[in-house]
Amino acid sequence: MNKPSNLFIYGKTGTGKTVSVKYTTNSLLETAFKNKIPLKVVYVNCKLKKVSDTEYRLVAQLAKEFGKMIPATGLPTDEVYKIFFKAVDSKNQIVILILDEIDQLAKKAGDAILYNLTRINEELRKSQLSIIGISNDLVFVDNLDPRVKSSLSEEEILFPPYNALQIQDILRERAKLAFKQGVLSNGVIEKCAAYAAREHGDARRALELLRVAGEIAERSGSQKVLLKHIDLAENKIERERILDAVETQPKQFQAVLYSLILLSKGKNLVFYTGDIYDVYKDLCDKINLRPLTQRRVSDIIGELDMLGIINARIISKGRYGRTREITLSTSKELTQKIEVLLKTALDID
DNA sequence: CCTCCACAGGAAGCGCAGGAGT
DNA sequence: ACTCCTGCGCTTCCTGTGGAGG
Numbered sequence: 001m002n003k004p005s006n007l008f009i010y011g012k013t014g015t016g017k018t019v020s021v022k023y024t025t026n027s028l029l030e031t032a033f034k035n036k037i038p039l040k041v042v043y044v045n046c047k048l049k050k051v052s053d054t055e056y057r058l059v060a061q062l063a064k065e066f067g068k069m070i071p072a073t074g075l076p077t078d079e080v081y082k083i084f085f086k087a088v089d090s091k092n093q094i095v096i097l098i099l100d101e102i103d104q105l106a107k108k109a110g111d112a113i114l115y116n117l118t119r120i121n122e123e124l125r126k127s128q129l130s131i132i133g134i135s136n137d138l139v140f141v142d143n144l145d146p147r148v149k150s151s152l153s154e155e156e157i158l159f160p161p162y163n164a165l166q167i168q169d170i171l172r173e174r175a176k177l178a179f180k181q182g183v184l185s186n187g188v189i190e191k192c193a194a195y196a197a198r199e200h201g202d203a204r205r206a207l208e209l210l211r212v213a214g215e216i217a218e219r220s221g222s223q224k225v226l227l228k229h230i231d232l233a234e235n236k237i238e239r240e241r242i243l244d245a246v247e248t249q250p251k252q253f254q255a256v257l258y259s260l261i262l263l264s265k266g267k268n269l270v271f272y273t274g275d276i277y278d279v280y281k282d283l284c285d286k287i288n289l290r291p292l293t294q295r296r297v298s299d300i301i302g303e304l305d306m307l308g309i310i311n312a313r314i315i316s317k318g319r320y321g322r323t324r325e326i327t328l329s330t331s332k333e334l335t336q337k338i339e340v341l342l343k344t345a346l347d348i349d
Numbered sequence: 350c351c352t353c354c355a356c357a358g359g360a361a362g363c364g365c366a367g368g369a370g371t
Numbered sequence: 372a373c374t375c376c377t378g379c380g381c382t383t384c385c386t387g388t389g390g391a392g393g
Contacts, residue, residue: 056377071368073377079369250380273356293382298357314357318391321355 004094004130006118006152010137011159014202017134018100020159025096038093042066045100055113059084062097085120094128103137118151161201167193170203171210179214185224188213192230209233239334245307246338251346252292256300258342259283260310261335264328272323273298287346301326309338 009017025041032039042065044058059080060070066087070080088095097117114133121129133152162170171189192213196206213233217225246257259279263271277294284291292300301324305312312324328335343349 054378073367073379075369076376079376252380292380294356295358295383296381299381302358314389316389316391317355318389319352319354319393320391321353322388322390323354323356 004096004128005154006130007132007155007157008135008153009132009157009159010135012161012200012202013136014196014200014204014206015159015161016203017159021098021132021134025098028096032094038091039096040093041096041098043098043100056080058113063087081116081120085123088120088129089124089126092126094130096130096132098132098134100134101136102133103135114148114152118148162197162203163201164190164193164197167196167201167203167206171206174207175210178211179225183224185226187227188225188230191227195230195234208237212237239337242307242309242330242334243337243341245309246341247345251289252296253300253304254342254345255283255287255289256280256297257304257309257338258346258348260326260328261339261342264335269327271326273301273326274323276301276326287348289346298324 009021011017022043025043029039029041031037042062044061044065056073056075056077059077063070063080063084066084068083068087070083102114117131121131131152168189171192175184175189189210192206192210195209196202199205209230210233213225213229216232216236217229220229222229246254249257256276259276260271262279262283263275273294277297280297281291283289301310301312304310308329310326311329312326314322315325316322330338
């Protein structure tokens, strides 16, 4: 029983990394089962908030996969490590640990975790542990602690992004199963692929786009999926993403966003952090919300920017200081919908 | 060339929630 | 009941800075 190498996989989103790994490990599990080799595969997505985006939660999640329940908080971290370690080493087995979106984890919680994990392997007596790291960030591995780097990337695989032609192939495969022949009008596949290729070759996006376009065509009573349905689909996907994001934000985030919407009713379209903060403070007064400091609001603006709800970029107004230049990134209709949504959420009027 | 604005954004740390052990 | 641990949102205090106006 040779110790399997650690493996590092990187490539942009939607290039099939996760699917490939899952497929491979599944067939590995089958072979192992046939030959009575004790193999366990654990898959963890490090990006999922509230599950495993900190050291404690990751290890707790891992332990959970081995049937050990760990509370969300309360234990010292090294205690959790011990529980996990014991669970792995409790019997003869090979364990494959898949850490998806590992770059997110290291960015948020530091690479000490990865070092600890790779070291566990050396201390295991009975079992063997092999780590598969999946990263969307291509340069991520270069910024790692050299010790982690050498042990984690014993083997490396790069998934290049799909180009438009490859996405077309994928879409055609899927279209055969999902659509009756001739339903897709000319150029629909090509257009979907082109959209997705522009988004760094994300095949998942392309498939979703095609699916939603199909739904829209069906609902509008069209016999065929037309090019315009793709535009509508892209619009719809984006709109729903934003509305969903807005609705699930905490109250303070919603208040900051609402302040920006209030400002945008004037004739200006571009605002600065200070403008928003002033309006925000007034708003807090009105709706009985404890105002946060400008420092915090500044972070919130940054996070709203990350969500794509607003655009914020740092500019310098020379003598008049350095600040963020902020605009709404949504269309008029969408902004109105958001406004209505926020009014209910914040209990205004 | 220097100054100085209006913030950006890093660092430390606080208070709370929630859980374990004793 | 009490101590010890963690995560999380937040405050406080701080240093850094691009470029218009002097």
